Structure formats: structure tokens, C-alpha cells
Amino acid sequence: MREKIARHDMPCQDPVTRARNFEEVALGYSEETAIAEAKRCLQCKKSLCVTGCPVEVQIPEFIRRIAEGDFAAAGEVLKQKNSLPAVCGRVCPQESQCESKCVLGIKDEPVAIGRLERFAADYQLARGKSKVTIPAPSGKRIAIIGGGPAGLTCAGDLAKSGHAVTVFEALHVAGGVLMYGIPQFRLPKEVVQSEIENLRDMGVEIKVDYVVGKITSVDELMATGYDAVFLGTGAGLPNFMGIPGENLNGVYSANEFLTRTNLMKAYRFPDYATPVKVGKRVAVLGAGNVAMDSARTSLRLGAEEVYIVYRRSRTEMPARHEEVEHAEEEGVQLMLLTNPTRISGDERSWVHSMTCLCHELGEPDESGRRSPVAIPGSEFELAVDTVIVAIGQGPNPLVTKSTPGLELNKRGNIIVDQETMETSKPGVFAGGDIVTGAATVILAMGAGKKAAAAINDYLKNK
Numbered sequence: 442m443r444e445k446i447a448r449h450d451m452p453c454q455d456p457v458t459r460a461r462n463f464e465e466v467a468l469g470y471s472e473e474t475a476i477a478e479a480k481r482c483l484q485c486k487k488s489l490c491v492t493g494c495p496v497e498v499q500i501p502e503f504i505r506r507i508a509e510g511d512f513a514a515a516g517e518v519l520k521q522k523n524s525l526p527a528v529c530g531r532v533c534p535q536e537s538q539c540e541s542k543c544v545l546g547i548k549d550e551p552v553a554i555g556r557l558e559r560f561a562a563d564y565q566l567a568r569g570k571s572k573v574t575i576p577a578p579s580g581k582r583i584a585i586i587g588g589g590p591a592g593l594t595c596a597g598d599l600a601k602s603g604h605a606v607t608v609f610e611a612l613h614v615a616g617g618v619l620m621y622g623i624p625q626f627r628l629p630k631e632v633v634q635s636e637i638e639n640l641r642d643m644g645v646e647i648k649v650d651y652v653v654g655k656i657t658s659v660d661e662l663m664a665t666g667y668d669a670v671f672l673g674t675g676a677g678l679p680n681f682m683g684i685p686g687e688n689l690n691g692v693y694s695a696n697e698f699l700t701r702t703n704l705m706k707a708y709r710f711p712d713y714a715t716p717v718k719v720g721k722r723v724a725v726l727g728a729g730n731v732a733m734d735s736a737r738t739s740l741r742l743g744a745e746e747v748y749i750v751y752r753r754s755r756t757e758m759p760a761r762h763e764e765v766e767h768a769e770e771e772g773v774q775l776m777l778l779t780n781p782t783r784i785s786g787d788e789r790s791w792v793h794s795m796t797c798l799c800h801e802l803g804e805p806d807e808s809g810r811r812s813p814v815a816i817p818g819s820e821f822e823l824a825v826d827t828v829i830v831a832i833g834q835g836p837n838p839l840v841t842k843s844t845p846g847l848e849l850n851k852r853g854n855i856i857v858d859q860e861t862m863e864t865s866k867p868g869v870f871a872g873g874d875i876v877t878g879a880a881t882v883i884l885a886m887g888a889g890k891k892a893a894a895a896i897n898d899y900l901k902n903k
Contacts, residue, residue: 446480453467464625479508480508482545484501495538497890498539503515504557519562526561530557530561536762540554579900583605583669585673586672588608588610589885591671591886593640602897609653612649619882624708668868671871672840675875679696680834681830690791691791691828693830694829695735699738701715717742723825727830730761747774751776752780753813778799782798800813836854847865848864857871857872861898870899
């Protein structure tokens with residue numbers, strides 16, 4: 442009988458210490474721990490875990506290489522399917538994807554696939570760049586609009602086919618949400634940029650500070666000789682509650698708050714003169730991963746009390762369980778079954794309090810979640826200095842409004858053929874949050890990969 446081996450925990454910084462620094466929380470497996478965890482894998486003949494991976498990484502194979510101690514080979518296996526493995530090993534919700542399919546998880550804990558992916562990818566990054574084989578040029582040119590996870594994945598796969606790929610990124614650094622949305626303590630910027638450098642080594646050209654929709658248009662790019670275009674501009678338009686007081690100073694969208702902290706390096710103040718004022722008490726509205734990132738960032742910027750204000754219960758919280766646990770360990774307080782109705786400010790129009798109502802759960806709504814119902818007479822005031830609204834984002838409209846012929850849904854997302862990812866405009870493909878609405882990094886990468894395969898077929902037929 443096979444010996445039962447417990448899943449190996451990920452070592453982390455002490456919660457009290459890490460709550461006041463921006464160094465990476467999870468410290469990664471040692472070589473010994475990685476080998477021991479890899480040996481838990483059953484090496485199933487029918488690899489269900491692969492079916493749970495949006496980019497189809499050959500999971501048993503890379504884990505087998507780790508178990509054998511051949512870490513470099515494990516990294517090469519990852520790179521065959523995944524252009525950003527060090528990123529995915531840190532931020533993908535493996536517990537609801539590949540690990541949820543792990544046979545070992547039926548009676549035991551699943552193999553820690555994500556932690557092993559991070560280990561193998563970090564091993565490779567730490568030892569320099571792997572050898573890149575660049576295929577013969579195809580003579581085809583593709584424009585990628587948006588340098589986030591969907592666009593970068595699409596670019597990498599197309600470069601492997603020999604196409605000349607140019608990524609147009611609106612901000613001054615490529616990476617999209619990987620750079621401006623996810624905090625340094627969860628995904629170090631140097632890891633993202635190392636992965637992007639690998640794409641450059643494959644021949645991908647990246648143009649930053651280039652706003653398609655302002656500097657040029659999709660039609661103009663195609664007129665200058667691009668054979669196909671991929672739109673991966675994401676969901677960068679923040680949603681708000683629509684309650685009084687949201688225009689006060691001290692109210693941020695999570696998008697603005699995290700972008701200021703990440704891209705402007707506010708976390709390195711005073712080295713960078715871009716502080717973000719949070720005050721002593723911060724309320725974050727929402728309970729997804731972005732809300733957790735905003736709350737944990739607030740602590741590190743000096744807040745003394747940070748609240749997650751959410752109108753449903755803990756069961757309905759959309760954030761990863763690991764992120765919620767880390768937030769609570771660091772001191773973030775959950776105010777569940779609570780909904781704000783008004784934000785109030787002083788004579789300088791700066792936030793000083795928020796009016797809230799207590800709720801209870803009623804019948805399920807259209808999504809299947811139980812709808813919150815306000816409890817009459819439960820209104821109370823919460824003293825706060827800052828409010829961060831993290832209730833989701835809509836599609837970036839800049840490119841879609843400047844591209845005639847694109848069919849959009851009522852939310853402004855691009856409608857695509859689900860098999861080919863092609864839009865209603867011939868030669869123009871799209872994927873990621875601009876199509877699905879705000880979702881996970883790995884789903885955006887899966888869409889970019891699917892689009893790259895479809896673009897290859899399109900170019901052959903063209």
C-alpha cells in the first residue's frame with residue numbers, strides 16, 4: 442500500500458512582520474520540500490489535472506521531473522505551454538482548477554501543483570535564461586493590443602510560430618494587471634519583468650506608452666501591414682456603488698489605489714515621492730481578490746485598522762481562501778452582512794465616516810448566491826479615513842469605441858466566436874477580460890493561447 446504523505450505547507454513570513462513590509466509573503470519550497478511534494482503525485486495515466494488547466498500544462502511530466510531532481514527540465518516542460526509560469530505559480534486559483542481535478546484529492550489533499558510550478562519556474566529564472574529556439578520567419582505580422590496576461594500569452598505563442606509580433610501597451614511598463622493590480626508582496630514586479638524579457642528574447646517587440654485608440658487605431662494598424670490583430674485590453678473601468686459621498690476626497694477605486702501603489706512605487710516612499718494617503722482607518726468595499734489586495738496594501742501603507750465590508754457571508758466571498766486567511770492573519774477585520782449606504786465628509790470634503798446597514802441572507806439570486814436583505818433599524822456609523830471601492834471593473838472602452846465594426850454586448854464586452862476568438866471584424870481577435878469581464882489571470886492566458894492557435898489557422902487560410 443502506498444504510504445500516505447501529508448501535503449507540504451508553503452513557508453511564509455511571520456504575519457506581524459509581513460503586515461508592515463512589501464516583501465513577498467510566500468517564501469517558496471526548498472529543493473528537498475519540492476521533491477517530497479512532487480513524489481506525492483500518482484502519475485495517473487489519465488491526467489485529469491491537465492483538463493483543469495486553461496493553458497494545458499503537462500502537469501504530471503513537470504512534476505515527475507521535479508521528483509527526479511531535474512528541476513531545469515521541469516521548467517522547460519512548463520515553458521512548452523505556459524509563457525508565464527512564475528506568475529501562474531503565484532496567483533492562479535489552482536484549488537478551483539488543476540488541483541480540483543487531482544485524483545489524490547478525493548480522499549486526501551491534492552498535490553500542490555501551483556507551489557511546484559512556482560518552484561520550477563523560479564529555479565529556472567534564478568539560473569539565467571533558458572535557450573530559446575526562434576523558428577524561421579513566417580513573413581506575417583500581428584499586432585497585440587494590451588500587454589496584460591492575455592496579450593503576452595498570445596504574443597508568446599505566435600512568436601513560437603515564427604510570426605513578427607508587436608505588443609502595444611498603453612502604460613509605461615508591460616504586464617497589465619500583473620504590474621498595476623497585484624501587489625508586490627504577492628507577485629514581485631521583477632518576476633513579471635523577467636518573464637516578459639523571455640518573450641523579448643523570442644523576438645516579441647513591445648511598445649510602451651502607446652495608446653491604441655488615441656495614437657492610432659486598429660484599422661490604421663491593419664492598413665500599415667499587420668495581418669491580424671488581437672485585442673487584450675482588459676477590464677480597466679472601475680465600478681462604483683452609486684451611493685452619496687463617493688466623490689469625496691479619500692474615496693478610491695481599487696484600480697486607482699493599487700495602480701498608484703504599484704506603478705508609481707508608493708510602497709517605496711520616501712525614495713519615490715508618490716505617497717498614497719490612507720489614514721488610520723480604511724474600509725474596503727467588496728470581498729474578491731482585489732479587495733483583499735487593497736486591504737492588505739492599506740496595512741502596509743500605515744493603516745491601523747482595515748475593514749472588509751461585504752454584504753454577504755463568508756461562504757459567498759469570491760476571494761481565494763488563502764488570500765482571506767492571509768488577510769485575517771495580518772489583522773484585516775471582516776465586516777460581513779454589512780452594506781454601506783452613504784459616505785460622509787468634513788468641510789474639506791475628506792471622508793470621516795460611512796453609514797452602513799446590517800443584512801441577513803434571503804433567497805438565492807440569479808447567480809445562485811443568496812441575496813442579502815437589509816435588517817430594518819440596523820443602521821450604524823463606521824468612522825473611516827479612507828474608502829476603497831473594490832466591487833469589480835468593466836471593459837476598457839477606448840479601443841472598442843475607436844474600432845467600427847466590433848460587435849459588443851450590453852456591458853460593452855467584445856463578442857467573439859467561442860471557437861476561434863475572432864470578433865465580428867475580420868482579422869481581429871479578442872480575449873481575456875475585454876471579452877469575459879473581470880476574471881482570473883489564468884483564464885485570460887487561456888484565452889490568449891486559444892486566440893493564438895486561431896490566428897495561426899487564419900493566417901494559413903489567408
